[in-house]
Structure formats: structure tokens, C-alpha cells
Amino acid sequence: MLKRPTIFFRLRAALARHPNAIVLGSIAFSVIVFGFALAVLVQAHQDTTARAIENADNLARVIEHDITYTAQLTDLSIRAAVDGAQDADVMRLPDRLRRELLFDRSTTASQYIGSLLCLDSQGKIIVDSTSAIPRRVDLADREWFVVHRDNPNLGLFISRPLHSRLVPGEVDLMFSRRVNHPDGSFAGVVVAAFRLDYFQNLLSGVRLGPGGVITLLQDDGHMILRYPNDGTAVDENFAGRKNFERFKETHETSFIATSGEDGEERLYNFRTLDKLKMIVIIAPATRYVFADWTSRAWYIGVVTALLIVGLLFAAQLLSVEFRHRLEVEEHLRNMTRIDGLTGLSNRRSLDDRLMLEWNRSKRSGKPLALLFVDIDRFKGYNDTYGHQAGDDALTAVAQAIARNSQRPGDIAARFGGEEFVVVLPETDRASAAVVAAAIHAAVHGLAIEHNGSEHGVITVSIGVACTDTEEVADPLALIKVADQAVYRAKASGRNQTSMAGPFGGAAVTT
Known part of the structure; x- marks a missing residue:
């Protein structure tokens, strides 16, 4: 039950600072909705791409398997012919028997092979799988013949698609292997014309x-x-x-x-x-x-657009009604002495109370200490996490400061922006340092993430000024001295307390 007034108070404070907060909030929510819809569509696009790539890869594997298997069958026929062509006994057989023996395995791949030829070292056909009488064609200038003639260890060679010299209009890939004499010298080539029809x-x-x-x-x-x-x-x-x-x-x-x-x-x-x-x-x-994805994207886009337009229209109507109330409340708030966001005393209240305590210190001769507290790298925090998160951080830090300045007469006030002032009546330099250390510990204990800070969390730098060590003419001068001490604390690495006075402003890590 105690949290409800706090939440309501923060909401009212936010609305007070931003008269169009309802519209701004609706815009922010619309951005979130749009971002969510966009994220869904991006993920769907990535999933569609992944499925298409997987399908294409599976198809390519099937094609690879079929082509490789068929090429192996063709190569087996060529190898068998090469083995026979290198056997002198086989080559001495009559033409018909020699042809049948050399090409007996070619029937396995006959549906893919246009013709299977055995050529001598001069590029002349000596055995032709499709003709009892070898056709008289000189093939010594063909690439597949030349590479085997010049490269003894080439193995299987697959040519580029070639227009056949034996069958007009046919385009083939030529699968070929070298034939050697017993001494390893070039004896010719066995070549298979592999039709592109396959x-x-x-x-x-x-x-x-x-x-x-x-x-x-x-x-x-x-x-x-x-x-x-x-x-x-x-x-x-x-x-x-x-x-x-x-x-x-x-x-x-x-x-x-x-x-x-x-x-x-x-x-x-x-x-x-x-x-x-x-x-x-x-x-x-x-x-x-992406045909299905495109249809879905249009549907989601139209629905999201209608939702956002309706939300912004309703927000505008509500903001008009609320603006009148805010104007009245703004007038009342200006009359109070409490900072609307943090709940601490505001600047007007600070000025009055500080002057009161200053005069009292002058009369009693007791010291008056002042802490100037500045949140480290707060602009970067706002830029990174947004102003709403910044407001929440300011409130949390303010409450931490307030919890450590609760003696009768102490006053914690928001000086402006991310700056706070703590007035400690009847407090000397050493006691003020203790309060500063407690504030450091309390703020650090909040563990508010701040990736832009060298400390990883929100921290504060504190400047301490005290009338028992400083000769100042008025309260404003005391604030100025404490403010200068804060700059020394920041220059020394932040998350520190700098004591004004005899120590020359040397930063003291707390």
C-alpha cells in the first residue's frame, strides 16, 4: 500500500515536468509496439531465408549425388576400356572382338554416353563404340587429347562443353583418360562423349x-x-x-x-x-x-499502424483534458517548497533554510557544514537509458541522501539538475566527512547500472565546505567553495569526496 502514493507521486511529477507526457508516453509505447512488430518481421524474414537456404542446400546435395554417381559409372566404362587398350593381347584381336571386349561395360552408362572412343597417339580413332568401322576424324587438336599427351599423370579429365565433330548439333562433355605403352609412353586416349541431355x-x-x-x-x-x-x-x-x-x-x-x-x-x-x-x-x-513473408508483413504493418494511430488519437484527447488539470497543479506546486520529482526541499526552501542556519551559526559560534553532491556522468546516463530512467535514478539518489541526513535541523535539497546540497548545522569538518562517506556507500549500494561510468554503477562526487576551516562572507560563498571541491573530486577520478580547507582541496577516496 505504501508504494502506490510513491508511484502516483512520480507520475504526477513527470506529468508536471512534461505537460504533454501522455502524448509522449503514447509515442514511446507506439515506438515499442512498432519495434516489437519490426523485430517479429525481421525474425520471420531470417527464418524464411534460413529455410530457403536449407532447401537449396538439400537440392544441391541431391544433384551432386546423382551427377557424381553417373560420372563414376562413366569413368568405370572408361577405365575398363583403358585397361583393355593397354593389353597387347586385346589389341591384337579382330576388330569386332576387340570392340566388344573394350566396351563391354559401357552399356552400364550407355544412356548417358553418346560414343566411347579409343584413339591412338596421333589422335586417330582405332576403336569406336558406335561403329564397327572407326570413323575417320582427326581429334589430335582437341583439348582433352592434348592435355593427356602432355601430362602423364593427369587421370580423369572433364572438358568444357564441346560441339561434337561426330554428331552434328550435339554438345557433349568429354570424359577422358590416358592410355600408355608398357614403357609408360603415350599410346593414346580413351574418351567418352557425355551428352548434356542428361x-x-x-x-x-x-x-x-x-x-x-x-x-x-x-x-x-x-x-x-x-x-x-x-x-x-x-x-x-x-x-x-x-x-x-x-x-x-x-x-x-x-x-x-x-x-x-x-x-x-x-x-x-x-x-x-x-x-x-x-x-x-x-x-x-x-x-x-519471400512471397508469404511479404503478405504477412503487410498484414502486421497495417494492423500495427491502425493500433498506433488509434492510440495516439486517444492520447491526444486525454492530454487535452489533463492539460487543464496540470495547469492548476503546476500553480500549486510552484507555491510549495518541495521538489516535485525527488521529494527533497527545493531551491527556494534551501535558500531560506541555509540563511537561517548561517545566521544561527554566526550567533552560536558553532560550525556549519555543507555538502555539494553531484551525480557522476549523469548526462551520459540520460543519453543511454532515457530521461525516465534518469528521473528514477535522481529520485533514488535523493532518497539515499535524505536517509543519511536525518538529524533535526539537517536539510537535503535538490540544487538543480543532478546536483544536491546537504546543510549540516553544528557539524565540523570530520563529522561532515562521515556523512559524506555514508552517502557514498548508500548511493553505491543502490547498484544502479551505468555502463558509461568507469565504476559501472551510478556514483556521486561530493565537495565538503565547513565554516570551521573556511573564511567565507555569506552562504553563497560557502556553496561556491563546496562546488569547487566537487570539481576537484571529479578531476581526481569521481566517486570521491574533496574536502575544502587546509588540505588544499586534496581528494579523499571514500
Whole structure:
């Protein structure tokens, strides 16, 4: 029950300081609502992106598995032919038997292989899987032939897409291996023409939505296939294109970017097929990926906007009604002697009481001490945590000060902003230092977080002035001396008490 008046008092004090506090509070609440809605949408966007990336990665894995498996079958056929071609007994057989023996395993991959050829060291076809009589074509200038001739240990080589010299209009990837003589010298090449129709059939059942594309590249950027086909030429080189270079340079496997070809924004997902030196790119259009999210964002945005507009309109009506009451209360508050926020004496009351105690000290000859208390780095606290939190901190510090200045005659007052003054009648320098230490401990014990402070919590710097050590002409001069001591305390590191007087203002850590 005791907390209700305090909360009500703080609310009234806040309204007193800010006549439009209801509207400001509604705006603040609206910002919170907007921020919450925005956070929900951002999280939903991130979740949608993550799901799309996961789906693309799963699809890429399936494609990788199928292509790798098929390439292995093709390579097995090539290896079998190489083994036979390196066997002198096999090569002495009649053409028909030799052909059947060399290519007996090619039936395993026959649906993908256009033709399987065995060439001699001059690039002439000596065994042809599709013809009993080898076709007379000189293939010695082909890249796949040259690299095997010049590199004994190359192993399986996969060429760029090539227009076939044997079948007009057909485009193939050439899978090839070197054939050696018994002494290791170059004897020729076994090559399989792998039709691009395979990749087209593999991807024909994939649906990425409007604007989505799948691209299969070799790791140097040469295109093998693009699905759906947008007219891009086979073997076109993607090296130098912005999105491909971004993948090569940063190794980002997923990112959103705009295509330089058609201007479509897509979610690009790259997967490297290391064994085959290929790259598969799954790139659904973002307008398809985020279609559901966009609809939800519009719905949430409209509802949030209507809520905020309604709230602000109601707040404005309420503030008009409340403003009249605030004007009356403001007049009454100005007539009081209590600070509306902290509950301490206000400046007017301080001036009157300080003059009274000053005159009494002069008559009695007893010392009068004054503490000037300043909250450390309070502007930074307000900037970081907001003015409402600053008001709460001021109130908490004020109460801590008040609890440690409760003797009859003591007065704790808010001097202005984050500054407070404590008047201690009949108190000498040493006793004032004790009170200052108690205030330090009480404020530090509040443990109010302040990341902008070197101490991590709200602290105060205190300047102490006392008539038993200072020659001052009037109460204002006593305040000035204490204020100067505060600056020395701050200069020495804050969270300290600086004693004015014979010690030359040296800061004393409390």
C-alpha cells in the first residue's frame, strides 16, 4: 500500500515536468509496439531465408549425388576400356572382338554416353563404340587429347562443353583418360562423349518458382547448363561476373544479390562438387522465396499502424483534458517548497533554510557544514537509458541522501539538475566527512547500472565546505567553495569526496 502514493507521486511529477507526457508516453509505447512488430518481421524474414537456404542446400546435395554417381559409372566404362587398350593381347584381336571386349561395360552408362572412343597417339580413332568401322576424324587438336599427351599423370579429365565433330548439333562433355605403352609412353586416349541431355533431364523436374534458375558451372566459370534455359550460350564463361566473383573471393555460399543479366533479385546458393571440379548454383527469386513473408508483413504493418494511430488519437484527447488539470497543479506546486520529482526541499526552501542556519551559526559560534553532491556522468546516463530512467535514478539518489541526513535541523535539497546540497548545522569538518562517506556507500549500494561510468554503477562526487576551516562572507560563498571541491573530486577520478580547507582541496577516496 505504501508504494502506490510513491508511484502516483512520480507520475504526477513527470506529468508536471512534461505537460504533454501522455502524448509522449503514447509515442514511446507506439515506438515499442512498432519495434516489437519490426523485430517479429525481421525474425520471420531470417527464418524464411534460413529455410530457403536449407532447401537449396538439400537440392544441391541431391544433384551432386546423382551427377557424381553417373560420372563414376562413366569413368568405370572408361577405365575398363583403358585397361583393355593397354593389353597387347586385346589389341591384337579382330576388330569386332576387340570392340566388344573394350566396351563391354559401357552399356552400364550407355544412356548417358553418346560414343566411347579409343584413339591412338596421333589422335586417330582405332576403336569406336558406335561403329564397327572407326570413323575417320582427326581429334589430335582437341583439348582433352592434348592435355593427356602432355601430362602423364593427369587421370580423369572433364572438358568444357564441346560441339561434337561426330554428331552434328550435339554438345557433349568429354570424359577422358590416358592410355600408355608398357614403357609408360603415350599410346593414346580413351574418351567418352557425355551428352548434356542428361543434365537437362536431371533438372527438368525441379521447381524453383517464377524467376528461379539452376546453373551448373565448371570451377573456372564455364557454364555447362542453365535451367530453365534463358538463351545463355553453352560454355559461356561466368568468370568476372559480379556474383560468381563474390563467391570465389569471399567463399560465401549463400547471399542475396541482383542478377546482372535479367535484373532479378535472387537468393544464390553455391555448392562445389570437388571431385568433378564443378559448381552448382541454386538461385530462387526472392519474390518467390519471400512471397508469404511479404503478405504477412503487410498484414502486421497495417494492423500495427491502425493500433498506433488509434492510440495516439486517444492520447491526444486525454492530454487535452489533463492539460487543464496540470495547469492548476503546476500553480500549486510552484507555491510549495518541495521538489516535485525527488521529494527533497527545493531551491527556494534551501535558500531560506541555509540563511537561517548561517545566521544561527554566526550567533552560536558553532560550525556549519555543507555538502555539494553531484551525480557522476549523469548526462551520459540520460543519453543511454532515457530521461525516465534518469528521473528514477535522481529520485533514488535523493532518497539515499535524505536517509543519511536525518538529524533535526539537517536539510537535503535538490540544487538543480543532478546536483544536491546537504546543510549540516553544528557539524565540523570530520563529522561532515562521515556523512559524506555514508552517502557514498548508500548511493553505491543502490547498484544502479551505468555502463558509461568507469565504476559501472551510478556514483556521486561530493565537495565538503565547513565554516570551521573556511573564511567565507555569506552562504553563497560557502556553496561556491563546496562546488569547487566537487570539481576537484571529479578531476581526481569521481566517486570521491574533496574536502575544502587546509588540505588544499586534496581528494579523499571514500
